Amino acid sequence: MFLKRNKAKLTALNEFDQVVEGNSLSKDAWRRLKKNKMAVLGMIIVIVYSLLAAFATFLPIYAYDQIILDHQHLRPSFSKNAGDLMMETKLEDLYFKAWRAGSLQVTEEQSAQIKTWIAANETNKVWDFCYAEGERQKAEGTFTFSSADQKTIDRLQEKINNEFLINVEKVLWTDPASGKVHNLARMDFLEIEKIYADLLKIDIAVIEKQTREEIRNLVLNNLKASTPDLSAEEYEANLQIEMDTLGEKGIASQGKTNLLGKIKTTITRTAERELRKEISEGKAQFPIDREITVNDQLTAEITATKKHERKYVLGTDYSGRDMLSRIIYGGQVSIAIGLIGTITSVIIGIVLGAIAGYAGGKIDFLLMRFVDIMYGLPYMLLVIIFMAIFGRNIMNLFVALAMVSWLTVARMVRGQVMSLKNSEYVEAARSMGASTGRIIFRHMVPNSLSVIIVYSTLRVPAFIMQESFLSFLGLGVQAPFASWGSLVGDAVNGMTLYPWKLIFPAIAMTIFLFAMNFFGDGLRDAFDPQSKNQL
Incomplete structure (x- = not known):
């Protein structure tokens, strides 16, 4: 036991009996990065943005998709509601x-x-x-x-004083057989369908038919919006294809969303009648947080606030939605597009570029000719065609942007691997029997990190800007979702009357892009082996 403890305390000493601390590429890179103040500032800004985007759901902000038409185009204010x-x-x-x-x-x-x-x-x-x-x-x-005019002012003042906003936080259903309480949002479509039929006291077959008809109309409207000027027969054929693609699982998912919305609307109307009665009697005290009973099985947790007591520190948009919430949630989409697109393109580029550079010969020739062909195709046109064919949703946008973005990474990694494959440490690894995969991904790729990191940090802003361009054309993020690019695109038409709708998302995006560039430059210097001994 004593020997083991002494052995754990042993440290490496030099000839002067000084403790020799171990070093590594990551430790040395961090030491160098800390000396670059702009890089550290950029890193902090990127982290803050990422945390705000990741935990937006838990922030005390208004819902980003809540439309209040009375609040259209309200200017920013810290003091006035x-x-x-x-x-x-x-x-x-x-x-x-x-x-x-x-x-x-x-x-x-x-x-x-x-x-x-x-x-x-x-x-x-x-x-x-x-x-x-x-x-x-x-x-x-x-x-x-x-x-x-005075009557107009008085009516508006009465509206401001009396209107309120109800939000259904949670709908609970009590099983009459077991007495267990279930959250309606976590139940499946068929169960919710039965509960909704019991709530309206109508046959469940009527609800099922109505739900399917609503889904068909929704899909048809999306088709007409994405592909106008088709004949009725073509719309019907495409509608059938879309419904078959959606399948029973997709229909159930959309149907559940529709029915939950209808149940919440019914509960909201019931709560509104009760609150209006309380207001007329002078009993209502806002804000309200209570549980109301809908029927013997259904209860709901609701909150109610004065509708016009909200404060918008960054103003509102053309639909009365809070710009602060839109910018924070837009950061989720923009940062996700930048990171996912960059990670995907870098992984594909590293794998194909390393294989081409190390293997050489016919493999290198075939891969590089394929890269040359892809380079010859118009990049944004490919992305637009992809989005038009497969639909305008966020996942398709991720795939479309990353589809040909790996070409430059592949060429860079190929060049780095070709310059390193005859190095002494690579020859040593070969002589010790290391596999090809280990030599490439444990020795060569880490020694190319500085180039890869710089390119990656430059690609994040590039992806965000490309998404902004697509959103401006109407092919990017679709409502109710938002990104920094779509917010800027929406604000362009009214920029002289409502400049805050353009200024704030543009500032948010600009700060993040600058921070990414500073951070990328700092990482390049920190991971560059050639300048390691200059400090």
Whole structure:
């Protein structure tokens, strides 16, 4: 026992009795990376972005796909809630109309300035001036709204004070036979179908027929959106192919989603009636978090908040969705596209490039001629054709972007392997009987890491930009999902009126792309064996 303990404490010493610490490529790379401040900053930013995207579900933000049409195009604000901004927008419109009608008195110079702004399409300046001037004159008592305008303001204020938003968090079903409570979202389609039929007190066959018809209509609408100008017979033939491809499993999955949505809508209406009654009696205290009973078997956990008390620190989009949530969830899609596309292309490129470089001869010739042929094809056209044929969804987008992105990696790795395969350590490995796979992937590829890492970090931003281009063409991420590229594309048309919709996603994407480039440069320097002894 004593010998074992002493043996564990033994350390390597040099001739001066100093402890010799072991070193490795990773330790040395980390030591060098820490000295590059921009690379460390880039690494921190990438990590923060990745954590925000990964844990977006747990962040205290609004749902990214929740549409509130009353909150369309609300500007960013830290202090004012949605109701305040809605009232402000309405007042801007009324003050402008009052100026046009002549009831809001301004000087000739001010009137000329307003007309100049209108001619220059600087609408925001017009609204801001009319609102500020109208509020000033109203406070001084020199301006009053007409009775019709005042009624409009009063109706809006009543709406702001009384409207609320209900969210069904969880629907629970109690089995009458066993008494066990089940989460409806985790039950299968047939069980939910029966529960929904019992809730509406109609025959289950009617529900089944209605659900299948809804799915057919949904698939048909998607076909018409993706392939317009077809005849009725062609649509019917394609619809049958799509339904066969979907299969019973796919129909059950879509049907479950539809029925869950209908059950939640029914529960929401029931809760709305109860809350409106409580509001009229003065008993409602928001925010509300309670469990309501739907029938003997169904209960639901709901939350209710004042609809117009929300605060949007980054504003809202054209559908009244929170831009902060859209940007964070858009980061999920953009970062995933960049990482998955890069990892896939790098793995394929490393394998094929290493085999071609090490084997040489006919294998190298055939692989490189195939690479040359693929290089000759228009890359984005291939991606667009792939998306048009196989459908516009995220998984197809991953495959399409990674489809021919491995070509440059394969050539680089081939060149590196060819330059290294006659090195001394490779000859030593061969003489010791190491297999071809071990020589390539345990010796040659690690010594090519600096080139591979630099290329990989450059490919992540490239994939994000390519996805942005596809989203701009309508072939990228489809609603309700979002990416940084789709957010920028959606904001281009209204960038003069609503600049925050373009600025914030563009800033988020730009910061991440710069951080990836700084981080990639730092990793290149850290893993470069040639400059290891210069520090």
